[in-house]
Amino acid sequence: MLTVLLVDDEPLVRAGLRAVLEAQPDIEVVGEAADGAAVIPLVRRLRPDVVAMDVRMPLMDGIEATRTVLRTVPDPPKIIVVTTFENDEYVYGALRAGADGFLLKRARPAEIVHAVRLVAEGDSLLFPAAVRQLAASYGENDGSAEGRAALERAALTEREGDVLRLVARGLSNAEIAARLVVGTETVKSHVSSVLAKLGARDRTQAVIAAYESGFVSPGG
Structure with a gap:
């Protein structure tokens, strides 16, 4: 229950x-x-x-x-x-x-x-369009110093960065796998690694971190 x-x-x-x-x-x-x-x-x-x-x-x-x-x-x-x-x-x-x-x-x-x-x-x-609008309205458009420092400490690989950008756009694991031409299990592994490195509880927290750091632009 x-x-x-x-x-x-x-x-x-x-x-x-x-x-x-x-x-x-x-x-x-x-x-x-x-x-x-x-x-x-x-x-x-x-x-x-x-x-x-x-x-x-x-x-x-x-x-x-x-x-x-x-x-x-x-x-x-x-x-x-x-x-x-x-x-x-x-x-x-x-x-x-x-x-x-x-x-x-x-x-x-x-x-x-x-x-x-x-x-x-x-x-x-996660509602990507709504979260993006919220970040544009209430976040720091060029990323906060704290957010940028946190992302630098995370030391994401290039592929992990690609995955984070696609997560921020609201793509599912299957859609990310098709976009990057890799297996779904590989995407799941990358997402788990991104969450762990960012100290994020879930995908929503990872997307917020991406906006807060300026890694992903709310306007784009």
């Missing part, structure tokens, strides 16, 4: 998400919270597989709650930030903090279920 914790200061949003998710035979909503400040004890007690986290809450927002969960909880859950507006500085902040992706509150029920299952399986809920 896939377990989910809902965190949103709007009771109607929580009720809607619960109804959608619990209509699935393999998903259980194990708890709810109205603010990010309540997340840590609930995560420790309930051990959910996925946290659906609002980004704008009164006491502790989703950015700080995400950062705190990932820093303090052993074997932390996957985190999807739930937002009203995709082009939101809070969303970009949450992705930088380590969230596995984001979901719009107006998403269709099937999209919500798919998102929860996707991140639970270890994949990133």
Whole structure:
């Protein structure tokens, strides 16, 4: 059974998400919270597989709650930030903090279920065009000094750099393999190496790192 914790200061949003998710035979909503400040004890007690986290809450927002969960909880859950507006500085902040992706509150029920299952399986809920737009709006267009230094320390090979650029464009492993004329397993190996070298939790974090360093241009 896939377990989910809902965190949103709007009771109607929580009720809607619960109804959608619990209509699935393999998903259980194990708890709810109205603010990010309540997340840590609930995560420790309930051990959910996925946290659906609002980004704008009164006491502790989703950015700080995400950062705190990932820093303090052993074997932390996957985190999807739930937002009203995709082009939101809070969303970009949450992705930088380590969230596995984001979901719009107006998403269709099937999209919500798919998102929860996707991140639970270890994949990133990555929307390349949206992340690129967020990076262009809220990142540093020429890359931050810290980001550039981190990428230099990673010492990616030329092929790993090619793979990172294609990941940032949203290509799947199979599409990257076709583009580079290599096997899918080879691409998986390169992606794993890129994540390890960048210290990235998943593909979303790798893409954020690529933008933050200026290695990939949000405008291009």
